[in-house]
Amino acid sequence: MPAPTHTPAAPAAPPTPQRPGRIKAELPWWALALPTAAFVVLLSLVLDPADAHAVSGRVPLLDVLVQLRQALPF
Template identity: 55%
Template sequence: MTARTHPRPRPAPQGGGAGARLPWWALALPALAFVTLLTLVLNPAEAHAAGGEPAIAHLVERAQQLMGR
């Protein structure tokens, strides 16, 4: 007994491309991130370190204390 195949709901796209359109933010967000990082590299005086002890370091230290018991 042979199984029936289901036809495609729409024809396959013609040509060599993927046939998908990207939303506007798929190009805008990486471009914005690139420009932001580039400005930080060119002007490192604008990049300020956070004051005080970082919360992540405190959390990791506390986890190590709890595992050591």
């Protein structure tokens, strides 16, 4: 049974004239605001010296490697 074809409801808008060699890109406001806000929040978490604590002698990289070894099936 053939599938029905759909025709567009309205014809496509004619292309707008542009300068040759230029690409027109329009982004919504949040496309720049959200990554900027996330960067500022993460940077403030990293740079806050009040939350800095002394290391208890354990190596964090070693903990990660132990977790990886336990997760892998060999």
